[in-house]
Amino acid sequence: MGKSEKKHGKGRLDHYYRLAKEKGYRARSSFKIVQINQKFGHFLEKSKVVIDLCAAPGSWCQVASQLCPVSSLIIGVDLAAIKPLPNVITFVSDITTEHCRAQLRQHMKTWKADTVMHDGAPNVGMAWAQDAFTQSELVLQSLKLAVEFLTQGGTFVTKVFRSKDYNNLMWVFQQFFDKVEATKPPSSRNVSAEIFVVCRGFKAPKKIDPRLLDPKSVFEELADETPNYEDKVFNPEKKKRKRDGYTEGDYTLYHTVTAMEFIKTDDPISILGSKNKIIFDEKVETELKPVKKLPQTTDEILECFLDLKVLGKKDFRHILKWRLAARELLKVTGADDEDDKDEVEVEPIDEEEQIEKELSSLQEKEKAKKKREKRRANERKQKEIERMQMNMTTPMDIGIDAGQQEQSLFNLKVAERSGKLNSLTKGKKAMVFDNDPGELDNEGESDYDTDNADEDLEAELDNMYNAYKERRNERDAEFKAKKLREANDNEWYGITDTNHEGSDYDNEEYINGDDNDVSSDDEDDDESINKLISTLEKKTKEGHLSRKAAVFFNDPIFDGLDDTVIESKPKIEEIVSEAEEEVEEKTHNGFESSDEEDESNKDFEVVPNDGNSWDSEDEDNKGSNIDIVTAEAMTLAHSIALKQKSKHDIIDEGYNRTSFRDRDGLPDWFIEDEDRHSKFSKPITKEAVETIKAKLKAFNDRPIKKVAEAQARKKYKASQRLEKLKKKSDLINEDDGRSEKEKASDIQKLLRKATKKKERPKVTVVAARGFNRGVSGRPKGVKGRYKMVDGTMKKEQRSLKRIKKKMS
Numbered sequence: 001m002g003k004s005e006k007k008h009g010k011g012r013l014d015h016y017y018r019l020a021k022e023k024g025y026r027a028r029s030s031f032k033i034v035q036i037n038q039k040f041g042h043f044l045e046k047s048k049v050v051i052d053l054c055a056a057p058g059s060w061c062q063v064a065s066q067l068c069p070v071s072s073l074i075i076g077v078d079l080a081a082i083k084p085l086p087n088v089i090t091f092v093s094d095i096t097t098e099h100c101r102a103q104l105r106q107h108m109k110t111w112k113a114d115t116v117m118h119d120g121a122p123n124v125g126m127a128w129a130q131d132a133f134t135q136s137e138l139v140l141q142s143l144k145l146a147v148e149f150l151t152q153g154g155t156f157v158t159k160v161f162r163s164k165d166y167n168n169l170m171w172v173f174q175q176f177f178d179k180v181e182a183t184k185p186p187s188s189r190n191v192s193a194e195i196f197v198v199c200r201g202f203k204a205p206k207k208i209d210p211r212l213l214d215p216k217s218v219f220e221e222l223a224d225e226t227p228n229y230e231d232k233v234f235n236p237e238k239k240k241r242k243r244d245g246y247t248e249g250d251y252t253l254y255h256t257v258t259a260m261e262f263i264k265t266d267d268p269i270s271i272l273g274s275k276n277k278i279i280f281d282e283k284v285e286t287e288l289k290p291v292k293k294l295p296q297t298t299d300e301i302l303e304c305f306l307d308l309k310v311l312g313k314k315d316f317r318h319i320l321k322w323r324l325a326a327r328e329l330l331k332v333t334g335a336d337d338e339d340d341k342d343e344v345e346v347e348p349i350d351e352e353e354q355i356e357k358e359l360s361s362l363q364e365k366e367k368a369k370k371k372r373e374k375r376r377a378n379e380r381k382q383k384e385i386e387r388m389q390m391n392m393t394t395p396m397d398i399g400i401d402a403g404q405q406e407q408s409l410f411n412l413k414v415a416e417r418s419g420k421l422n423s424l425t426k427g428k429k430a431m432v433f434d435n436d437p438g439e440l441d442n443e444g445e446s447d448y449d450t451d452n453a454d455e456d457l458e459a460e461l462d463n464m465y466n467a468y469k470e471r472r473n474e475r476d477a478e479f480k481a482k483k484l485r486e487a488n489d490n491e492w493y494g495i496t497d498t499n500h501e502g503s504d505y506d507n508e509e510y511i512n513g514d515d516n517d518v519s520s521d522d523e524d525d526d527e528s529i530n531k532l533i534s535t536l537e538k539k540t541k542e543g544h545l546s547r548k549a550a551v552f553f554n555d556p557i558f559d560g561l562d563d564t565v566i567e568s569k570p571k572i573e574e575i576v577s578e579a580e581e582e583v584e585e586k587t588h589n590g591f592e593s594s595d596e597e598d599e600s601n602k603d604f605e606v607v608p609n610d611g612n613s614w615d616s617e618d619e620d621n622k623g624s625n626i627d628i629v630t631a632e633a634m635t636l637a638h639s640i641a642l643k644q645k646s647k648h649d650i651i652d653e654g655y656n657r658t659s660f661r662d663r664d665g666l667p668d669w670f671i672e673d674e675d676r677h678s679k680f681s682k683p684i685t686k687e688a689v690e691t692i693k694a695k696l697k698a699f700n701d702r703p704i705k706k707v708a709e710a711q712a713r714k715k716y717k718a719s720q721r722l723e724k725l726k727k728k729s730d731l732i733n734e735d736d737g738r739s740e741k742e743k744a745s746d747i748q749k750l751l752r753k754a755t756k757k758k759e760r761p762k763v764t765v766v767a768a769r770g771f772n773r774g775v776s777g778r779p780k781g782v783k784g785r786y787k788m789v790d791g792t793m794k795k796e797q798r799s800l801k802r803i804k805k806k807m808s
């Protein structure tokens with residue numbers, strides 16, 4: 001790297017590459033250190049001094065400067081120049097040279113590094129074997145610098161390649177650090193042989209054997225001398241490292257048994273199969289003296305005792321005979337005595353067979369034990385993968401790393417072939433594992449295709465995400481209907497809202513109107529929307545603004561604005577529609593969370609806030625110009641009204657880091673999440689909040705629709721009555737045949753009649769009781785209007801009236 005290489009082909013499609021671009025990192029490899037840091041306890045957040053060896057173009061330095069505490073010292077070095085980075089010191093040098101060391105010393109002064117990172121790769125082009133070797137050398141060089149500059153307890157992260165030097169390197173790391181772990185972060189391509197080794201807890205030894213950092217010793221000699229070398233250099237008293245499959249406390253392959261134990265045992269064959277040597281214990285020397293004198297105790301048999309592992313059947317037979325003789329002499333009796341005797345003396349051939357049998361059964365047992373362990377490991381992995389599918393953990397946590405990459409237990413290819421992937425796609429959490437561990441056998445039978453596994457997994461996650469969206473959309477028919485109305489609306493007004501690109505509601509199913517609810521809703525709305533068009537069209541045409549923006553500018557705070565500000569309306573329009581979308585999203589998110597949190601809630605109809613109150617295009621609110629916008633939009637409105645912002649300022653503010661996102665090839669869930677959560681938040685003012693509050697208050701104080709209608713009807717009827725009265729009195733006035741006195745009295749009569757309250761016909765309340773209850777038809781003896789009531793209810797109402805009277 002170092003040079004600004006152009007990526008093309010497959011590399012360009014890589015989503016870490018795009019994510020890096022999005023986040024402003026200089027290379028996709030930045031995610032490797034991000035993921036390593038996450039997996040290994042966020043060591044960068046605790047590092048005040050970081051050295052990045054082989055740092056060009058500098059993406060690891062970028063990550064470090066973002067994650068390390070403020071004013072940390074970050075030094076990056078590479079053969080290639082690193083473009084300047086804020087808070088990072090960089091210089092050009094070869095990390096294998098004295099010059100680099102001197103430079104580092106100069107920058108570090110008396111400080112010690114908390115973390116040394118190394119992502120070096122020699123410039124490739126040579127043969128693979130050569131490359132791997134120089135890489136390993138580079139690693140050792142970086143370790144050398146780490147050992148010199150790290151503080152006690154510090155962390156060293158290095159890239160190594162899978163090669164024959166790998167184990168030697170790991171061993172050397174272990175000499176310097178308390179914990180050494182290999183990992184392969186998900187962002188590291190599977191096709192790459194690179195592995196990252198994270199060494200934590202630097203031991204800071206006072207004396208260091210130079211051979212530990214000498215490539216010649218490490219890669220050639222150490223391979224053979226490992227055990228002695230380790231003991232000699234650091235821990236002479238430390239025993240050999242415990243490996244898998246050894247019983248607790250048993251650290252050796254070499255096992256001995258005393259002659260007395262062997263004589264007394266009831267199971268001599270298992271001893272002969274599992275031990276290396278029979279020794280004569282000094283403590284029981286006197287006891288064994290007569291045994292030593294036995295004719296069977298020949299030099300040959302004593303020689304055989306020294307190394308049981310190299311003996312043949314014949315030797316075993318002699319040893320067993322010797323044991324029987326010794327038991328006889330020492331008068332040891334046991335369950336196997338008779339059998340042994342018989343077998344040894346009478347049927348030596350059977351005894352051989354038995355030895356063989358016993359030995360092979362021991363081997364079988366060993367095999368079965370290994371198989372059991374393997375199966376248990378598989379089961380553990382299965383559980384972890386299930387957890388991952390349920391988003392409870394990440395692939396990193398499962399530890400698909402280092403060696404496990406090759407021996408992956410989780411094989412999508414196998415699943416695909418067996419058809420299990422299909423059921424997985426349908427949402428059933430079928431596992432890739434089979435009860436038969438053979439399918440997943442680590443030893444070569446599994447054909448895990450590391451090239452495509454990531455892609456398959458991603459495709460799988462995409463499918464699951466789409467299925468989730470479909471389910472959600474189905475449940476959300478109301479919301480879809482609203483979106484469809486909006487789409488129609490926008491079409492009529494020529495609005496193409498690019499922000500909806502790729503949103504849930506933009507999918508084909510939705511556009512085609514598969515959903516019956518949606519299409520019927522659509523038809524119902526046609527009429528009302530058409531009515532709206534005529535009234536709103538005027539506004540829109542006048543100001544060349546969208547309906548939303550026109551309504552927004554209707555607010556009195558814009559009265560008397562000059563043309564310069566009005567010119568910026570299109571930009572404001574954008575902001576307003578953005579703000580409205582936000583409100584909508586929030587409303588919709590409310591749906592989502594209720595859906596997700598409690599499946600049992602699905603029987604309840606959730607009434608979105610944007611129904612009657614928020615949506616000005618709703619019939620109930622037709623003609624109302626109360627359009628609630630967000631505090632951000634209102635802040636903008638205020639600043640325009642008060643002329644605090646020029647047209648230029650407003651347009652300028654419209655450009656921010658979220659304006660031009662290159663999101664091709666990114667997963668849908670990511671884009672949707674970004675749209676939802678990664679937004680540029682504009683500052684809001686107290687005044688704007690107050691204005692919105694006041695608007696809401698006025699809005700909430702309105703009488704409900706039916707009351708308002710009744711009041712309007714009453715007013716209308718009263719005005720009609722008045723009109724009638726006026727006409728009648730005019731006629732009386734125009735009658736010349738009557739005196740003025742007569743006219744006045746006639747008009748007075750008219751007025752009295754008009755103002756006289758009509759007496760309501762009396763309603764008789766009949767309490768239904770006894771046989772009357774539930775019987776239809778007029779009760780006996782009741783004339784005129786009547787109302788049947790329940791006796792108990794009548795009593796209750798009376799007492800309620802009484803209480804009310806008392807209270808007032």
Ligand SMILES: C[S@@+](CC[C@H](N)C(=O)[O-])C[C@H]1O[C@@H](n2cnc3c(N)ncnc32)[C@H](O)[C@@H]1O
Nearest residue numbers: 002054056057058059060079094095119120121
């Ligand atoms: C994979 S790149 C490092 C990328 C870096 N971690 C990042 O994320 O930006 C490997 C770098 O190792 C550098 N390199 C190789 N040999 C080197 C050496 N002997 N001394 C210093 N840098 C070296 C190369 O110049 C190259 O820039």
